[in-house]
Amino acid sequence: MDRLLDARGLACPLPALKARAALRELSPGDALTVLVTDPEAPVDIGALAADGGHAFRAEQDRTPGAWRLRIVKA
Numbered sequence: 001m002d003r004l005l006d007a008r009g010l011a012c013p014l015p016a017l018k019a020r021a022a023l024r025e026l027s028p029g030d031a032l033t034v035l036v037t038d039p040e041a042p043v044d045i046g047a048l049a050a051d052g053g054h055a056f057r058a059e060q061d062r063t064p065g066a067w068r069l070r071i072v073k074a
Contacts (some may be wrong), residue, residue, distance in 0.1 A: 001026065001027070001030045001031075002017070002030070002031045002032075002033065003022060003025075003026060003030070003031070003033070004030050004032075004035070004037070005018055005019060005022050005032060005033070005034045005054045006035045007019070007034055007035060007036050007038075007041070008036060008037045008066060009031075009033050009037055010036070010037075010038065012038050012040045012041055012044050013044060014051050015034060015036045015038060015041040015044070015045060016041065016044040016045050016048050018034075019032065019034050019045050019048060019069075019071065020048055021073065022034075023052070023054070023071065023073055026073045027073065028073050028074060029072065029073065030072070030073050031070060031072045031073070032069060032070070032071045032072075032073070033069065033070050033071075034068075034069040034070075035061065035066065035067070035068055035069075036066070036067045036069060037059050037065055037066050037067070039065070041067065041069070042058040042067050044067060045058075045069050045071070046058065046069075048071075050071075052074060053074040054069070054071050054072060054073055054074045055071065055072040055074070056069070056071055057069070057070045058070075
């Protein structure tokens with residue numbers, strides 16, 4: 001199952017906190033895509049993924065200053 005979390009416009013730590021809550025609802029192997037605009041969010045959410053042993057990939061979105069972060073739950 002893939003889930004989308006739109007956290008654009010939110011400042012850290014809110015995107016990471018929302019991502020953590022969304023991950024709790026997913027099963028192993030499920031993916032969470034988080035849309036963010038805060039420049040610190042890729043670092044914070046990457047650390048969250050690493051701490052949980054989840055796969056993580058960050059891509060710059062087509063919109064300048066926006067990121068698409070993908071986490072696959074371990």
